[in-house]
Amino acid sequence: MAVGGPPGRSSEITTARYNKLVEHLHAHELDAIGDLGFVGLDTVPDNPVVITGYKAARIKPLTxxxxxxxxxxxxxxxxxxxxxxxxxxxxxxxxxxxxxxxxxxxxxxxxxxxxxxxxxxxxxxxxxxxxxxxxxxxxxxxxxx
Incomplete structure (x- = not known):
């Protein structure tokens, strides 16, 4: 898989979406662990391919x-x-x-x-x-x- 991004500077999650990372991981039956910058990348909550942590909200701390x-x-x-x-x-x-x-x-x-x-x-x-x-x-x- 060639890795590139949209023209100009972009965040890691934007580059991952541009390169269809989740689809490639699904196709090869692979999983990945990402940092909090990748929250929201995977749209299948029941069977995530990209495992990320939880973000705390300002008014609601993490359990x-x-x-x-x-x-x-x-x-x-x-x-x-x-x-x-x-x-x-x-x-x-x-x-x-x-x-x-x-x-x-x-x-x-x-x-x-x-x-x-x-x-x-x-x-x-x-x-x-x-x-x-x-x-x-x-x-x-x-x-x-």
Whole structure:
């Protein structure tokens, strides 16, 4: 998928809509986790493809459960954010001049190496259990935790 945006500067959500990100994710049966800038991108509330947190209103603060969901999403996103930060520090993405298939394979390998190098020994099980908890919360949103 080629990524571009409308002419001029635009926000991430505008670029995602322009490139039909949600439709592409649906077509390939993939999901994504986004920050609060992507709230409203996915229009199917029962089966969202882009999982985002909750925004608080000025007069209505978030409930404890919604704050916990936001923390969980942030903890899962942090792993990817740190991995991409390391890739940017290595400047590997600026010099990449190979086919997208080979680039994907290379990036997957680099992310595995980055995760192995950077993450503390017991962190992966914590992240996995947090993700499992979040998925069960999404599957049964009305069930008390």
């Amino acid at each position: 404890l459960a919604k704050r916990q969901v936001n923390e969980l999403i942030a903890s899962v996103r942090a792993v990817c954010e740190h991995a991409f930060a390391h890739l940017k520090n290595w400047r590997i993405l600026t010099k990449l001049r190979i086919s997208p298939h080979h680039a994907t394979t290379l990036l997957r390998a680099l992310l595995v190496l980055t995760r192995t190098e950077v993450a503390p020994a017991g962190r992966s099980s914590t992240t996995t259990s947090a993700l499992d908890q979040h998925e069960s919360t999404l599957a049964n949103p009305h069930q008390p935790q």
